[in-house]
Amino acid sequence: MNSPANFSSKTERLDRALRSGTLGDVAGILADMSPGDVAYLISSSPPDYRSVLLGLLSADQEALVVNELPDELRNATLINREPEALAEIVEQLDDDDVADILQELPDEVTGRVLAIMDEQYRQRLQKVLSFPDDVAGGLMSTDTITIRADLTLDVVLRYLRRHSEIPANTDNLVVVNRNDRFVGLLPIGTVLVSDPAVSVREMMITDQEAINAETSATEVARRFERNDWISAPVVDSTGKLLGRITIDDVVDVIREEADHSLTSLAGLAEEDTFAPxxxxxxxxxxxxxxxxxxxxxxxxxxxxxxxxxxxxxxxxxxxxxxxxxxxxxxxxxxxxxxxxxxxxxxxxxxxxxxxxxxxxxxxxxxxxxxxxxxxxxxxxxxxxxxxxxxxxxxxxxxxxxxxxxxxxxxxxxxxxxxxxxxxxxxxxxxxxxxxxxxxxxxxxxxxx
Amino acid sequence: MNSPANFSSKTERLDRALRSGTLGDVAGILADMSPGDVAYLISSSPPDYRSVLLGLLSADQEALVVNELPDELRNATLINREPEALAEIVEQLDDDDVADILQELPDEVTGRVLAIMDEQYRQRLQKVLSFPDDVAGGLMSTDTITIRADLTLDVVLRYLRRHSEIPANTDNLVVVNRNDRFVGLLPIGTVLVSDPAVSVREMMITDQEAINAETSATEVARRFERNDWISAPVVDSTGKLLGRITIDDVVDVIREEADHSLTSLAGLAEEDTFAPxxxxxxxxxxxxxxxxxxxxxxxxxxxxxxxxxxxxxxxxxxxxxxxxxxxxxxxxxxxxxxxxxxxxxxxxxxxxxxxxxxxxxxxxxxxxxxxxxxxxxxxxxxxxxxxxxxxxxxxxxxxxxxxxxxxxxxxxxxxxxxxxxxxxxxxxxxxxxxxxxxxxxxxxxxxx
Structure with a gap:
């Protein structure tokens, strides 16, 4: 039950397996771990270990693990792949993460990866890619469930049931008008506990303002922290909904900013702990x-x-x-x-x-x-x-x-x-x- | 629509109102702001301003604002209140926050505050208070919705509708057995999109392990970061469910730890930026x-x-x-x-x-x-x-x-x-x- 013990017992077994060279065992242990844990293990390994560990992952797991790696390590891992292999990896990720990755690759590679993707996905992605990654627009995901204010909760429930799953970290459904302008938020919890006959308009909250896509990542992080948000809608200057930002990406911003203050004061450029x-x-x-x-x-x-x-x-x-x-x-x-x-x-x-x-x-x-x-x-x-x-x-x-x-x-x-x-x-x-x-x-x- | 502008225009109006001494205007502007924003405003004000601003808040807003203040400032604000006034303030907060506050106050004050509270609440609170605030048990809230694995989703939906609201940051319902042992998690999104006739057992996820109550806050933060969790169940050494930790408290841990590295390296004790x-x-x-x-x-x-x-x-x-x-x-x-x-x-x-x-x-x-x-x-x-x-x-x-x-x-x-x-x-x-x-x-x- 005690999972930290579990995690460290896994790393111990992994250590033994790595030392004894039984790579089949290593692969088996890795396959059982969450992408975040594997990424953590890889990033806290000296360079030689890293490529061995990465080489043992299945293609599906690799995409998720690569996404959880620190930026520099992630880019170093991806830079030499063929566009087809890259497209396969990034297709499994959220669009803000894909945009992050593509922005750091040479333009020519990005162009070739985009060319492989299907039209609808490419358009969504280009919306995120049009913003630098240090403003709200670059942090957002376009994978958002939107509803209209005049629906009843019962209709919303039936609409949701047509989805096979709800995007990760969806705590609110975003309410928009017919011109796709942001109107308010309907917490999922409200959908669950309220009378199905009432309308979205009656139950939606309107006091959480949307974030403008040009707002700096720093300011976004502060507003999430101050208001304990899980997600927040992103709009353009006319109020049109572009996407939403989720707390997991905000946590990364907070971590990176804290890291920047610490390392800059010591006269360090951003540096991978285990860089050669x-x-x-x-x-x-x-x-x-x-x-x-x-x-x-x-x-x-x-x-x-x-x-x-x-x-x-x-x-x-x-x-x-x-x-x-x-x-x-x-x-x-x-x-x-x-x-x-x-x-x-x-x-x-x-x-x-x-x-x-x-x-x-x-x-x-x-x-x-x-x-x-x-x-x-x-x-x-x-x-x-x-x-x-x-x-x-x-x-x-x-x-x-x-x-x-x-x-x-x-x-x-x-x-x-x-x-x-x-x-x-x-x-x-x-x-x-x-x-x-x-x-x-x-x-x-x-x-x- | 652009809310940062909105926030800063509010602070400008506030500045003018404070300087011209029209405290009624100030109170009006503050009443319109979120507790996090007011707390931020207070903590970034020199000492003289702070008590003026705090004094203008309504009792309800004050509790929420006080909770969002940095620890030291929060304690300084509360330490001289009467136990009755304290009890009224803390009753509006999550139990992990209440526990944090009570732990920092003198034992005698804590005892008198606890004595005023109703029996059920006191028992819940004492569960959290029995852990230091740097382990999982001290970070948890006991406000958790639990369900059994053999229910159908339809029953779960009807059960939820009997609640008037769902606790903040509830992304999963916690599945327990008849002995209150943790069994798995049922994402709220799953309840919404799945066939109501299927059972919790079929739809619950079992690969997110629970956190042991003795796990250090640092380790908790790392596991949230690595796995992009919104909440995680907390269990005792026998696997019995004690409560759950939510991302907002984890963000605070991450911020405090980063802050500790930065200030310690410069030879600073934890220090309020605007301390006299x-x-x-x-x-x-x-x-x-x-x-x-x-x-x-x-x-x-x-x-x-x-x-x-x-x-x-x-x-x-x-x-x-x-x-x-x-x-x-x-x-x-x-x-x-x-x-x-x-x-x-x-x-x-x-x-x-x-x-x-x-x-x-x-x-x-x-x-x-x-x-x-x-x-x-x-x-x-x-x-x-x-x-x-x-x-x-x-x-x-x-x-x-x-x-x-x-x-x-x-x-x-x-x-x-x-x-x-x-x-x-x-x-x-x-x-x-x-x-x-x-x-x-x-x-x-x-x-x-």
């Missing part, structure tokens, strides 16, 4: 190179104060502390802002308040820790002046860190530069430069 | 204090080499570069590991492979950038020896960064210490110490 060395190394090299340039900038500040350091070598010992504390404080402020931006919480009303709050938090923590470092440095080097200098420098740097950590991402966003990606390097550059400048500059003044 | 200064400052102070200690550790390494620095002051200019590059590379590896752990991708089969891959990536990028810095440093200070020293130090530090960035989180997890929280400070301590040690140590050897 030759893929990972060049991607990370770029960020290290940018950091090298900014580190050289900070070094050039130190370079100005060579004479002072030669006189008081303790400065060289202590200066990384000032820079490091600024870096941490700046990253804290930056992370708060990046998170708030990702959640859509930043607006004209609160951004100045946030910059002020962060600066003040930096200043207060600066007061606290500059006191501690003042005493530590004075005792360590038996030099009270040194204690005063480092305390002042740290205070200046932590207040700067709060101000820059909150202000820079806001500025970057206004310049339409991704604050998560560019913010990290900019903020630490500011705190490094300011840290060295304040500490060594004050020292140059005091020690002459 | 006196709340933010002390929370962040701790992490800055820990960083101060590790920075002093790195400084004590530099301290050993005072003589060498006095001889070649360029060392002081260049040494932050080596440490900084190591810090970035280490954080990159750490982030990859933290993300993989959060996604449950790490297992015995792949962890050594990952440590190897990260070390190799570090080494390769070390080779690349140490070449660049060797040339830069040699030309800058007209000293080829200095170029060789910094190149060797950077190579050593970047390989160490990859190894420590991947190895430390794995070690921390084995010691049951949160790798996201402790990993960041540990990895940068390692790269700082190693950076200064390698660079100044080699310099001491070369320059004597």
């Amino acid at each position: 060395v030759w893929q990972s190394a060049p991607r990370r090299a770029i960020w290290l190179g940018i950091n090298l340039i900014t580190a050289l900038l900070a070094s050039s500040v130190i370079n100005v104060f060579q004479d002072t350091i030669e006189k008081v070598v303790a400065l060289a010992v202590l200066m990384p502390i000032v820079a490091s504390m600024g870096g941490i404080a700046g990253t804290q402020s930056l992370t708060i802002l990046i998170r708030a931006m990702a959640m859509g919480q930043i607006n004209g009303r609160n951004q100045l308040w946030l910059v002020g709050r962060e600066s003040l938090v930096g200043l207060l923590n600066g007061l606290l820790w500059s006191g501690v470092i003042a005493i530590t440095a004075s005792l360590w080097f038996g030099d009270a002046t040194l204690g005063v200098i480092i305390a002042c420098a740290m205070l200046i740097n932590l207040a700067t860190a709060g101000f820059a950590g909150a202000g820079l991402p806001l500025l970057l966003r206004r310049l339409q530069i991704d604050p998560a990606l560019a913010g990290g390097v900019l903020v630490t550059t500011v705190t490094d430069v300011m840290g060295f400048l304040a500490f060594l500059g004050l020292a140059a003044l005091f020690y002459g | 200064v006196w709340q933010s400052a002390p929370r962040r102070a701790i992490w800055l204090g820990i960083n101060l200690i590790t920075a002093l550790l790195a400084s004590s390494v530099i301290n050993v080499f005072q003589d060498t620095i006095e001889k070649v002051v360029a060392l002081a200019v260049l040494m932050p570069i080596v440490a900084s590059m190591g810090g970035i590379a280490g954080t990159q590896s750490l982030t990859i590991l933290i993300r993989a752990m959060a996604m449950g991708q790490i297992n015995g089969r792949n962890q050594l492979w990952l440590v190897g891959r990260e070390s190799l990536v570090g080494l390769l990028n070390g080779l690349l950038w140490s070449g660049v810095i060797a040339i830069t440093a040699s030309l800058w200070f007209g000293d080829a020896t200095l170029g060789v020293i910094i190149a060797c130090a950077m190579l050593i530090n970047l390989a160490t960064a990859g190894f420590a960035g991947a190895g430390l989180p794995l070690l921390l997890r084995r010691l049951q210490i949160d790798p996201a929280l402790a990993g960041g400070v540990l990895v940068t301590t390692v790269t700082d110490v190693m950076g200064f040690l390698a660079f100044l140590g080699l310099a001491a050897l070369f320059y004597g």
